[in-house]
Amino acid sequence: MSLHRTSMGRAVRELRHRRGLTVRQLAHQIGVSIGTVSAIENGRVGISSERVVTLADALGVRADRLLVGIAEPIRDERWGVAAGDSAQAGVGDWRHYEPLELHPALRGALASFLELGYHGSTMRGVAERAGLSVAGLYHHYSSKQQLLVTILDTTMEELQLRTTAAVATTDDPWTRFAVLVECQALFHSHRRELGFIGATEMRSLAGPARERIAHARREEQARIDSEVLAGCLNGAFGTPRPREAARAVVTMCTAIPQWYRHGGDSSPEQVAASYVDFALDLVQCDPAKRPQGD
Incomplete structure (x- = not known):
């Protein structure tokens, strides 16, 4: 059993628990059997890069976080707080709004989607609005x-x-x-x-x-x-x-x-x-x- 599969399996299990998902629910969302999800979480099987992206979407994280494995809470680049802690760090006065703060990649995507729509936007255009290189954008987000x-x-x-x-x-x-x-x-x-x-x-x-x-x-x-x-x-x-x-x-x-x-x-x-x-x-x-x- 490889260390990479083990760490990824631990990450999947931890994130599934944070999301409040059962093994059955996660399996249904990504279109595999319950046994496959169990095997992934226990590090018994590897998964393709395409399935990593699908799994990351289901768990609400970037694909690279699964690839490296997550053992400790990580900082959420959307909010600047530990993932899973946003409910605690979020809203004091629900009527009070601070200016919206987003990761530069998300700011670029938001500006592009507002102007051109999702289908009219490109990763290159998002990168330009974000002030990032295309390679730099792909480092943070794998796709539009x-x-x-x-x-x-x-x-x-x-x-x-x-x-x-x-x-x-x-x-x-x-x-x-x-x-x-x-x-x-x-x-x-x-x-x-x-x-x-x-x-x-x-x-x-x-x-x-x-x-x-x-x-x-x-x-x-x-x-x-x-x-x-x-x-x-x-x-x-x-x-x-x-x-x-x-x-x-x-x-x-x-x-x-x-x-x-x-x-x-x-x-x-x-x-x-x-x-x-x-x-x-x-x-x-x-x-x-x-x-x-x-």
């Missing part, structure tokens, strides 16, 4: 697809951290619904570039990364669904079609990047306040049923 996956993972990670922090501030459905809408509207205006790519380039994702990111998006929708249903059950919301109303609310918020511009007529906070009002109208909120103190 991996750049897109990392950007969309970054988007969903930050959004989920913020919505989790927002709902933790209150116990009643009406206020949870309001802060979730506020959080979505703030994110899609403050982070309009990330939101725009999320809205326009999901179709460009391939393989297990597509399902992982789509699942995260469904989880965000489910948060709103849950609070609208709870508001209807306790009489605060009067809409006869709570699921349709909840989807309309999320669609309204995710469309903000299509028109919002930094430095325009409205600040993100003004947009968010308006969208909370719009959302409450959509669910037919009864002001008399609002919690005391609102």
